[in-house]
Amino acid sequence: MADLIVTIDGPAGSGKSTVARLLARKLGASFLDTGAMYRAITFAAMQAGVDLSDERTLLHVVQKHKFQFSVRGGQMRVVIDDVDVTGQIRSPEVTAKARYIAAAPKVREKLVQMQREFAAGRRKIVTEGRDQGTVAFADANVKFYLTAEAPERARRRQAELRAKGCNEGLEQTQKAIEERDRSDRSRTVGPLKPAEDAIVVDTTKLSIDKVVETLLELVREKC
Numbered sequence: 297m298a299d300l301i302v303t304i305d306g307p308a309g310s311g312k313s314t315v316a317r318l319l320a321r322k323l324g325a326s327f328l329d330t331g332a333m334y335r336a337i338t339f340a341a342m343q344a345g346v347d348l349s350d351e352r353t354l355l356h357v358v359q360k361h362k363f364q365f366s367v368r369g370g371q372m373r374v375v376i377d378d379v380d381v382t383g384q385i386r387s388p389e390v391t392a393k394a395r396y397i398a399a400a401p402k403v404r405e406k407l408v409q410m411q412r413e414f415a416a417g418r419r420k421i422v423t424e425g426r427d428q429g430t431v432a433f434a435d436a437n438v439k440f441y442l443t444a445e446a447p448e449r450a451r452r453r454q455a456e457l458r459a460k461g462c463n464e465g466l467e468q469t470q471k472a473i474e475e476r477d478r479s480d481r482s483r484t485v486g487p488l489k490p491a492e493d494a495i496v497v498d499t500t501k502l503s504i505d506k507v508v509e510t511l512l513e514l515v516r517e518k519c
């Protein structure tokens with residue numbers, strides 16, 4: 297297992313992906329975006345046209361295809377059966393359907409195992425998701441839980457979508473975010489919640505740089 301494991305969990309739009317990537321760079325650590333793994337399985341299952349609520353079929357999808365996750369230029373690169381799908385897994389359709397994969401216990405088990413294997417091959421990692429501090433790396437050196445108020449998270453998500461040329465009303469974006477929150481928090485396996493020993497940071501009024509600086513100081517203090 298890595299010498300330094302920092303986990304960052306939190307809801308969509310809390311800033312965890314950007315913060316995790318920048319923090320990893322400052323710490324000279326590898327960055328793991330576990331949401332990309334759930335998105336990759338979702339994409340493969342959608343391509344195969346299978347029933348997303350059937351866990352056995354989903355497991356078959358996981359076993360049948362070759363998934364490769366690597367980091368290039370600080371970004372998670374996702375390759376399925378030698379085809380780069382890094383951009384495609386970020387579509388609104390995949391975002392909406394990922395909750396089926398996230399609620400499948402056996403698929404989660406497999407992904408947690410892959411996340412631990414990723415950590416085993418590295419000296420330092422910063423990993424982000426929903427269950428990193430609670431399930432995947434319960435013994436992590438430092439655990440963070442980022443939150444932000446829903447309207448601010450919707451605003452950030454909308455800006456992200458706009459940058460990709462996708463226009464969605466703010467109200468619609470906030471509704472989708474709140475729907476994802478509900479499904480993330482209510483599933484029985486790996487639900488979204490702060491680990492008991494996590495440091496909770498509300499990013500609503502903080503810039504990305506400020507959040508990274510705060511987390512970096514806390515990591516240095518603790519390690």
Ligand code: DC
Binds near residue numbers: 335
């Ligand atoms: O962080 P994200 O939006 O890329 O996550 C995509 C989906 O995967 C989202 O529905 C939550 C789920 N997820 C999860 O259940 N556990 C994780 N560790 C990471 C993501």
